Amino acid sequence: MEDKEIRIEILKILREKYNSDPPGIAGNKEILSELNASEIEIDRTITYLNGKGLIDVVLRGMGEMFHVKINSCGIDWLEQSIDDELEEFVDVKADAMNQPLQETKAPHPMKLDDLIDMGEGSTIEFKSSLKWDIQNNKFNKDLEKVIVKAVAGFMNSEGGTLLIGVMDDGQIFGIESDLKKLKKGNMDGFQQAIISLISDYLGTEFTKYAHIDFEEKEEKAVCKIKVERSPQPVFFKSSGGYSEFHIRAGNTTRMLDSRETHEYIKMQWGA
Structure with a gap:
């Protein structure tokens, strides 16, 4: 999964399943069970979302153990951005499918x-x-x-x-x-x-x-x-x-x- 897609999917899961009243809290096991993504990808994405102020990390233990919940900023961002983000993702995938089959390349390292x-x-x-x-x-x-x-x-x-x-x-x-x-x-x-x-x-x-x-x-x-x-x-x-x-x-x-x-x-x- 692309990082952008993972961010959207995590916010959707938190909003739909773990944002009840009182606010529910999801650990990374719950998130992993819903997504086809690795623990490293989940860890990286949770860190990113927390840094952007879209979620609250209630408890963070050793390694990739998280307990998180979406906040109002995250819900607003999700509502405003999800259509455009997914549309862009689909367009990229469609363009790729129309290209001739090429040799698979190693992913580029993350920029500074x-x-x-x-x-x-x-x-x-x-x-x-x-x-x-x-x-x-x-x-x-x-x-x-x-x-x-x-x-x-x-x-x-x-x-x-x-x-x-x-x-x-x-x-x-x-x-x-x-x-x-x-x-x-x-x-x-x-x-x-x-x-x-x-x-x-x-x-x-x-x-x-x-x-x-x-x-x-x-x-x-x-x-x-x-x-x-x-x-x-x-x-x-x-x-x-x-x-x-x-x-x-x-x-x-x-x-x-x-x-x-x-x-x-x-x-x-x-x-």
Whole structure:
């Protein structure tokens, strides 16, 4: 399903089935049962709709667990937009059917503006820099560990995208300050630095699950790291000689204790 279609269908479901008086609340299981969409698509769409003020997230737990309800703004938007949105969607589908059969292409990666508009969530994280400490106005090597832990959290969850050079409020900071600290102060050098950090702290075998790209906005460069879910648990090797296990919990990266780690790994990988 297209993102636009999923947004409309979720709002329709919330309005028709979970907007009674008193207002009903739908969890993502209820939404998934109604739509032919993945949990990642539902998670991304709920985050988008919440960011646009069309729904209220009453409760958000670990991962993609949501309890949401449509609000008056969402109902108004749905009533005003659904006909035009669906008509446009149908037209696009009709045009595609009239075109000669072509080889299927991989979907295009999401643009920077789209990721920022969606806001931070279980599959999106913003980091202002790799090394530059904005608050103290100096380089801070410990910030590198924060980046790698976020990558590990995505690998141990459902994957996601890490943006470096974007502040928590979505403002563009850029990676130019970081580039000044690198021996090779360009995009290639930055990419090599990220790969080296993942290799050192997580293991070389996990570097293939992090796909690094760059995009410019407001004449500033932002690093996009598209992280795949790992087929096996990923541990962060701390300087103290012990291993840490991180996951995504809502819009944050969380370290689990030994008991939680054991239970999580058993649940996710059956180990």
